[in-house]
Amino acid sequence: MTQTAHLTVEGMSCEGCAKRLREALEGVDGVSAVAVVLDGGQVTIAYDPTVTTVAGLREAVEETGFDAVP
């Protein structure tokens, strides 16, 4: 089963930022797909809710130094 989470992430200002965030989220167990729109900081994540949670996804965002807006 796959669910989709939408996060707004602050702090991305170049394609390198977006790439690093995407790779960090792709590295989370249970995540199957990540789309990052640099402009506006919109991040869409497909994940298996039996493996990870939105809280876990937010944690991965914060670990890279970006802020996941509530």
Add this chain to the structure above:
Amino acid sequence: MTQTAHLTVEGMSCEGCAKRLREALEGVDGVSAVAVVLDGGQVTIAYDPTVTTVAGLREAVEETGFDAVP
């Protein structure tokens, strides 16, 4: 006692990248000062070697998604 480490970090492409890397290193216990030069990826870190190590500094770099070149 303070020692100084020089690392070369790949993957920074904007001032936001440099800021996030600097903040990550400043958050490491034992680190007293960090200077990041975006162009060329030169990072200079003042740290207390009784609290952290160059390996610990490299780990903090990698956690942000950047690469610390050997």
